[in-house]
Amino acid sequence: MKNDILKIENLKKHFGGVLAVDDCSFGVERGTITALIGPNGSGKTTVFNLISGVTKVDSGKILLNDLNIAHLQPSVISNLGISRVFQQSRLFGNLTVEENLMLAFDNEDQKFWASFLGDWWRKPASAKDTARQSKKQIIDEYLESMHITHMRDKQTRDLSFGQKRLVEILRALINPHNLLMLDEPVAGVTPELRDKIKKVLLELKAKGETILLIEHDMNFTLKVADWVIVMDAGQVIVEGIPDEIRHNPKVLEAYLD
């Protein structure tokens, strides 16, 4: 029995006449990088949307630590420990890099009065202040490790494609989670950035992170993933370790269609 953090059971979703996800079942093992691959339109992003509650589930179960999260709201699912990067950039474009990241730490900002009164009624060196300072410090360290410190006060809509990608990954990383889901994190980025992201993912895994990854780039996927799940036409057609997947005739067939 695998130690699965996430279990998908008989998941189904159709849009009008299109069966985007058709009786899909798989698991994500704790502490591993699991890759979801498959040709365009095979339903990978839809699976992500169903897991994170962005799209309503038709039927089936999504078990996060044995709790069925199908039919819960996206914010609730997020707070249960799922963090996600979208296929297209979804940064807060008018906010700066730092502000985007600051929003990810916790939900303290939802408390209107605490947020409004702030340190007015506390001593200057309050717990809140130090919390804020240490958040800034964490952000600085992350930005430094990605070599984008100089971008900190820029509005994110002015960033390049690759920089946006990095900030989105950072934001999802900072957002408290047990499972990190990335939808094509290296699609369209330069080879250097691709290597950087690969390094980051492997470092994260070494720290015990669990990652579910969608990726088209076979080379990238087979290098970072521990387990690969191949989807075609809304169904899981095979799963296995990268070496098996590379030579599996079913996979080659799906990609050639």
Place this chain on the structure above:
Amino acid sequence: MASAYIIHLLILICIYLILSLSLNLSVGYSGVLNLGHIAFYGLGAYTSALMALAGVPFLLCLLAGGLVAMFSGFLLALPTDKIKGDYLALVTVGFSFIIYSLMLNLDEVTRGPLGLPGIPRPSIFGFGFEDNFSFLILIAVITLAVYFIIQRIADSPFGKLLEAVRDDELAAKILGKDTFKAKAFSLAISAFFAGIAGALYASYITFIDPSSFSLMQIIPIISIVIIGGLASLPGTVLATIILTLIPEALRFVGFPSSILGPMRQIIYALILLLILIYRPRGFLGKVELE
């Protein structure tokens, strides 16, 4: 007398400032296209006027005007979870129209089109604000307070959350945010200050009727917010002053008042158009909507 005229203008600017600054909170910061702001303004005016006419002290009337508007702001926030963008704007227009109709048709309470005359001028702990100069001092202090409160909200983590919701609500949800609550709060706070503006207006003019709170009255205020720049409070101040003074300047050049009324709308529309073409972020704004 010239100075009396200037004092009157400054008071009007203050009322417009409270209205447009608070509208910027819901429209500019949280991105809710709220065209029902005049309804909150009217609710504040009628609530406080009716209470003042019944002999309730000014500060209580002012507070009640704000609270009633705030409560209706919460009500208007209810559909924001399901309805977005242009459709939501339509809902807020509908809301404004309903409130206007109530003012016009609830004769027993509002006296309908006849309006409410004889509203007392403010009086705080025995000090009366009978003359316009003292009223100006009072409203200037309140306007400053409103400015700093809204700025404080905008700069707080909660304010950043509002901007996140404006830029990408789904992304905010994916970070675990209760975006509905955030929008409801911003609408309610925004409505509260509009109610305060209404209460001040009623006690200044001492007469209100539904015509001051019709749908069309939103045009100058929403124009100010867009021209000054979304989520820019200094921009809103600048735009309020300029847009209030331009029609007055025309009066000086000799335009008769009969033409000035309609001219006003045209001037606002014209400036709005020019801004949207040449400076889509407004005078001092940094925000661009997708």
